[in-house]
Structure formats: C-alpha cells, structure tokens
Amino acid sequence: MTQVRPRRSVLYMPGANERALEKAKSLPADALILDLEDAVAPDAKEAARDRVCAALGDYGSREVAIRVNGLDTEWHDADLRAAAAAGPAAVVVPKVNSATEVHNIERALELGGAPASTKIWAMLETPIAILRAAEIAAASERLTVLVLGTNDLAKELHASFVPGRAPLLAALSAAVLAARATGKLVLDGVYNDVRDAAGFETECRQARDFGFDGKTLIHPAQVEPCNRIFAPSADEIDHARRVITAFDEARAAGRGVVTVDGRMVENLHVEQAQAVLAMAEAVGA
Numbered sequence: 001m002t003q004v005r006p007r008r009s010v011l012y013m014p015g016a017n018e019r020a021l022e023k024a025k026s027l028p029a030d031a032l033i034l035d036l037e038d039a040v041a042p043d044a045k046e047a048a049r050d051r052v053c054a055a056l057g058d059y060g061s062r063e064v065a066i067r068v069n070g071l072d073t074e075w076h077d078a079d080l081r082a083a084a085a086a087g088p089a090a091v092v093v094p095k096v097n098s099a100t101e102v103h104n105i106e107r108a109l110e111l112g113g114a115p116a117s118t119k120i121w122a123m124l125e126t127p128i129a130i131l132r133a134a135e136i137a138a139a140s141e142r143l144t145v146l147v148l149g150t151n152d153l154a155k156e157l158h159a160s161f162v163p164g165r166a167p168l169l170a171a172l173s174a175a176v177l178a179a180r181a182t183g184k185l186v187l188d189g190v191y192n193d194v195r196d197a198a199g200f201e202t203e204c205r206q207a208r209d210f211g212f213d214g215k216t217l218i219h220p221a222q223v224e225p226c227n228r229i230f231a232p233s234a235d236e237i238d239h240a241r242r243v244i245t246a247f248d249e250a251r252a253a254g255r256g257v258v259t260v261d262g263r264m265v266e267n268l269h270v271e272q273a274q275a276v277l278a279m280a281e282a283v284g285a
Ligand SMILES: CC(C)(COP(=O)(O)OP(=O)(O)OC[C@H]1O[C@@H](n2cnc3c(N)ncnc32)[C@H](O)[C@@H]1OP(=O)(O)O)[C@@H](O)C(=O)NCCC(=O)NCCSC(=O)C[C@H](O)C(=O)O
Pocket: 011, 012, 013, 014, 019, 020, 021, 023, 024, 035, 038, 039, 094, 125, 148, 149, 150, 151, 152, 153, 189, 190, 194, 217, 218, 219, 220
C-alpha cells in the first residue's frame, strides 16, 4: 500500500508566543507552522526568528514548517537565511505571486544551504496568485504544497465572509485545480471564529468535499474536529474494502466493471478506494 503523509490539520502558532509553542507539543495536529509573519509584531520579529529556529526539534515526528515574512518586507531575506540553516520540513512563504518569485525563493534556500528535505509551501492569497496558481505550483519541484490565505484573499477581493463562502468558491476551486494539475497538495485557509465549532466543522466538510488535503488552523480546539473530518469515516473505509473485493472478484470472473450498492465500479474507483485505505492506515482510522 502507498505510504501517505497526512496533512489534515496544519496549525499556525505565533513564533513569539512561548505558551503556544509549548502547548503545541501536546497537540495532535498533523503539521505545525511556526509563524514569523502576521502573528508576530514588528519589534518581536527577530527574537521570534531565533526562538522558532531553535524550537524545530521539539515536536517529535510531526512535520514542522516556518512561515517567513513576505518577499517585500525587510525581514524576508534574513528569515529565509535562518530557515535555510535550520532546515524545517518546509518554508511557508506568504503572498507568492509568480513563478519568478518561487525561483528566487528556491535559489535563496539553495544559497543558504537548505537540505533537500526543506520544501516550499507557497501561499496563494492575492487575486493574481489565484489567476497564476498553476504556473506558481509548477515552478519548482521543491514546491510541494499550496496554502490558501483566505483572509488576505477576501481583503484583496473586497469580498465578505459569508456562510458557504460563495465569494471565495471560484478561488478555492482554482487552487485545487492547480494543485491537482501539477501533483501538489493543497490546504484550505483558516477559520477565524475560534469559538464557532459548528461553523468550523461545516467549513472543514466543504474543504474536504472540494478536494483539499487539509486545512490550516489557528486554535487547539480546531485540531480534533479537523482530523476527524479529513480522515476517512468508518463507512468510507468499509465501502472502500467492498469496492476492492468486488472488483477483484469481477476481474477473476473476466469482467472489468461491477456494481457495489447499486453503483458502477470501474478501475478508477478501485484507485480511489486504495487511496482511502492508505489514508486510513496513515491516520490510524
Ligand atoms: C486566535 C487566538 C489569538 C486566540 O487566543 P486565546 O483567546 O488566547 O486562546 P485561548 O485562551 O483559547 O487558548 C487556550 C490555550 O491554547 C493555547 N493556544 C492558543 N492558540 C494556539 C495555537 N495557535 N497554537 C498552540 N497553542 C495555542 C493558548 O496559549 C492557551 O494555552 P494555555 O494557556 O497553556 O492553556 C490564538 O489562538 C492565536 O494566536 N492563534 C494563532 C494566530 C496565528 O497564528 N495567526 C497567523 C496565522 S493565520 C493567517 O495568517 C491567515 C492567512 O495569512 C490569511 O491571509 O488568511
């Protein structure tokens, strides 16, 4: 079975917040983003950079990424140099707007001596980034994940946050299309109302149904529901097993198509079922 690395729940934590950095050690998020950008005040940027780079080894086998400040900021170059030397699983770069910017980030990581294991996660959070999503995604093999920045995107679009996210749906779809067309992963943006558990679950389900691999999070209370919703359910696992069994039996009988629960099953559905089982195995579902 194919090994998959789950990225259902990807939790941001402010790089200057000692308590959050400590708390995250006990949280079951699939991945963590230690943030140097929006969650860190300008006069705390340098201390946060040092703290975050020193904390990388504290989170066991979990994937830990560093979000650097934007390309047009005074902190970006030093953040990238420090991250390259520290070697996180990924450098998350906000507001990536072109393939050229991806090439520049790639070159800076190489010059800084970043190991090959340090990937680029590019944030799509402007209208131009959404329009160029596929070329950004394809710009580098080091770029493995697209991350939606829905707060910045809504701001740039002059869009409102409404239940169902109608104003953002075209952009969400464009990001998923770009990721799938280029073989990259794609993570949904954050849900700001940390006390609205029902609204958060609804948004997780929407993201999962759109094809997102996971969601970025801002609060510990969002981790468990996100993990649950992005993991295959017991019914999905049972259905996947039955699809594989039914198709194997059909093949043995010389047929290439069969029905399960009255629905047509072909080889492509078997591949989907295998992916469900691989994810279930990876997350212990
Ligand atoms: C959103 C928060 C400011 C809420 O803070 P607060 O009300 O203080 O939370 P709680 O009191 O409920 O916290 C309970 C305990 O949990 C710890 N905690 C809180 N958040 C985190 C976290 N993200 N990671 C780890 N631990 C966390 C608290 O320290 C409490 O611990 P304890 O006292 O020991 O019990 C706050 O949650 C927060 O700051 N969240 C992260 C904000 C952030 O990182 N923002 C930047 C990323 S999102 C973004 O940039 C959007 C994107 O770019 C876009 O454009 O959309």
